[in-house]
Amino acid sequence: MKGHGTENDFVILPDPDNELDLSASIVETLCERRRGIGADGVLHVVRTKTVPEAAAMADEAEWFMDYRNADGGLAEMCGNGVRVFARYLVDAGLAEPGELPIATRGGVRRVRLAREGDVTVDMGPARILGESVATLGGNEYSGLHVEVGNPHLACVIGDPVGQVDLSHQPGFDTSRFPQGVNVELVNPVGPRRAVMRVYERGSGETRSCGTGAVASAVAAAHLAGETTGTWTVEVPGGALTVELGEETTYLSGPAVLVASGEWLLA
């Protein structure tokens, strides 16, 4: 299957009993836009109890989102991915609409969805862990290290983000981010509204990033002296809503399945 959330696109690989040997090179080929199907990442759909690293969550969540970036690397969480994952489960008749717990490497996330319409996920708390700097084309951008299950460096640059060259991996402090980092450029454009572009760890520039939208809202709110509130984050692929609460954060937006088929190279 193929699906997307605000044009952050995924190949969805149903494998309930975890029988596929999903190597990094297979993921890379699947995600390649000319030799493969093309996607920002792979959502490997497996029963939690079949995955040794996730089995402890099996009592809480039947399904595990084994998320892979386009370069084949693992990631802890994907905010758009988990919403598309839930849309797939309901559409395939593997889960009922309502509230659906999904296990991820970042912990269990609760997704709320109906048979149609936007999908919301409780992303858990987003924690600010300090400040750091991203370098891009000879410029330095200060940002906040925000953990949303996965690592982010959200830089509020206050200028239009459209002109910045994001075709290369931004430089970052590897001692702070030993596993790499997702870098966001954020421009607040109105009350609780921001425009964001992102360079995703393991995928390059993408048209949206759910965890990145949460990190961006946290960074923009921090600059405005706020910790709670509902933000609209505009991304190249659409718009996401981020609710910052005292205890947790919520991410809402479209999650759409666009195709199904068979990969012949397996």
Ligand SMILES: N[C@@H](CCC[C@H](N)C(=O)O)C(=O)O
């Ligand atoms: N696009 C995702 C994030 C995917 C993982 C990320 N590239 C990482 O390596 O942490 C989202 O919507 O959150």
